[in-house]
Amino acid sequence: AQSVSQHNHHVILSEAASLELGCNYSYGGTVNLFWYVQYPGQHLQLLLKYFSGDPLVKGIKGFEAEFIKSKFSFNLRKPSVQWSDTAEYFCAVKKTGANNLFFGTGTRLTVIP
Amino acid sequence: EAQVTQNPRYLITVTGKKLTVTCSQNMNHEYMSWYRQDPGLGLRQIYYSMNVEVTDKGDVPEGYKVSRKEKRNFPLILESPSPNQTSLYFCASSLFGGTGRFPGTDTQYFGPGTRLTVL
Numbered sequence: 755a756q757s758v759s760q761h762n763h764h765v766i767l768s769e770a771a772s773l774e775l776g777c778n779y780s781y782g783g784t785v786n787l788f789w790y791v792q793y794p795g796q797h798l799q800l801l802l803k804y805f806s807g808d809p810l811v812k813g814i815k816g817f818e819a820e821f822i823k824s825k826f827s828f829n830l831r832k833p834s835v836q837w838s839d840t841a842e843y844f845c846a847v848k849k850t851g852a853n854n855l856f857f858g859t860g861t862r863l864t865v866i867p
Numbered sequence: 868e869a870q871v872t873q874n875p876r877y878l879i880t881v882t883g884k885k886l887t888v889t890c891s892q893n894m895n896h897e898y899m900s901w902y903r904q905d906p907g908l909g910l911r912q913i914y915y916s917m918n919v920e921v922t923d924k925g926d927v928p929e930g931y932k933v934s935r936k937e938k939r940n941f942p943l944i945l946e947s948p949s950p951n952q953t954s955l956y957f958c959a960s961s962l963f964g965g966t967g968r969f970p971g972t973d974t975q976y977f978g979p980g981t982r983l984t985v986l
Contacts, residue, residue, distance in 0.1 A: 758909075760909075786973065788974070790977075796979070797957065797977045797978060797979045797980050798910075798957065798959075798977040799977075800974060800975075800976070803974055844909060844910065846910075848973065853898075853915055853917065853923070854912055854915070854925060854926070855900070855912065855975060856912075857902075857909040857910040857911070858909055859907060859908060859909040860909050
């Protein structure tokens with residue numbers, strides 16, 4: 755079955771710590787990859803996306819993600835988190851040419867000032 | 868301002884009372900979709916629409932209906948709501964759906980969400 759796994763359910767960090775959130779998927783073939791963020795009480799916003807080309811993708815607010823095809827992974831990173839990064843982060847995967855976007859279960863990030 | 872809007876934002880209803888949640892986008896997007904978000908389950912797709920009069924089931928379509936009579940609107944209909952449909956619902960749209968020929972055109976933009984409680 756197709757699936758998207760986010761193994762970290764809740765991550766707690768102090769400000770200025772480095773962040774890495776894992777995302778693995780189980781589809782074969784070409785995929786499009788996304789990270790969305792949901793701040794408390796708000797709707798999902800696109801952080802970054804990968805379609806093709808350079809596997810290291812830079813997004814908004816200093817986030818980046820690296821697509822490692824051999825590992826079926828698309829981990830999200832930020833070198834130094836801020837309190838304002840407290841939010842829930844969702845990884846999403848879509849087979850190229852398909853219609854369905856599959857989401858992981860989300861990782862809640864809490865940044866302590 | 869380019870956006871996806873949903874109404875109502877909050878709704879409390881009782882079992883069996885038909886309801887409709889509206890979704891509208893002003894970006895001339897062809898593709899629209901409905902998701903529900905539940906704790907520990909992430910977002911799951913309910914229905915999607917590739918264009919006017921073209922709709923299809925997502926992963927969890929049971930108990931829901933949709934229609935796409937106009938390009939900008941994609942209402943979600945619960946004919947007979949039940950408590951297990953209590954959830955947070957998101958509408959999303961993208962320029963196109965599915966095509967890999969135009970990278971980025973299938974990036975989905977989300978509405979603000981509708982929190983539904985069925986008693």
